[in-house]
Amino acid sequence: MHPEFADLVHHALDAGLSVQVYSNLYRVRFEHWALFEHPRLSLATSYYSDEAADHDPVTDRKGSHAATRANIIEALRRSIHVQVGIVDVHDGQRVVPARADLEALGVTDINTDRVRGVGNAAKVMIPSTSELCGNCARGRAAIMPDGQVTPCVLGRFLPAGDVKTQGLAGVFTSHRWAEIAAAIPPRRGPGCTPDEDSCMPSPGATEATAACTPADSNDCDPSRTPACNPKYN
16 A cells, blocks of 8 residues: 555565565555566465355455455466465354365465464553564564564564664664563474464364464474474474
């Protein structure tokens, strides 16, 4: 929606960066499709169910399921990489069929997560660091539009410094950054290290594998719990 969106994306690409555009894919401008086909650009979106009756109440927008699904199909047709996150919002949500639907369309990059109590989902004025994934400030950071550096995109309530005045190196070596990193609970379970934002059992997990989460002390070991979905050998 930003009038200079395409220029911002081109600026990042021209700087040699890889770019991921996160969008609900409800409405995509025709002229943006050519931009999204750049080999160093990928799309990311959220998907809540294989059925509109389950998906649309989550987005609170009628027709969002059909629009998002159609644009996922169009992106795949154009050979654009699409990462899809399935967020488990309410009891009885069709999370497992949603994943199956995406896989049938040809989406290969899918992760599942719960609603985290930050941003619009925060139930308190100051969110708890326990709501973060456990990887924030550990090999990742985010820079907000005003230059504030935070430990991740969900950790906006933890400003660590200003890239305009300190530079990234200055922020990362500051006492404030170390303090924030120490305040964020790390993932528990030494083998639970998937390269996605949440270490949750895959939708096909059985009761025997349901305990394989970052909240317990069990290793997330595919040889022991094959349905627990970390992407490592």
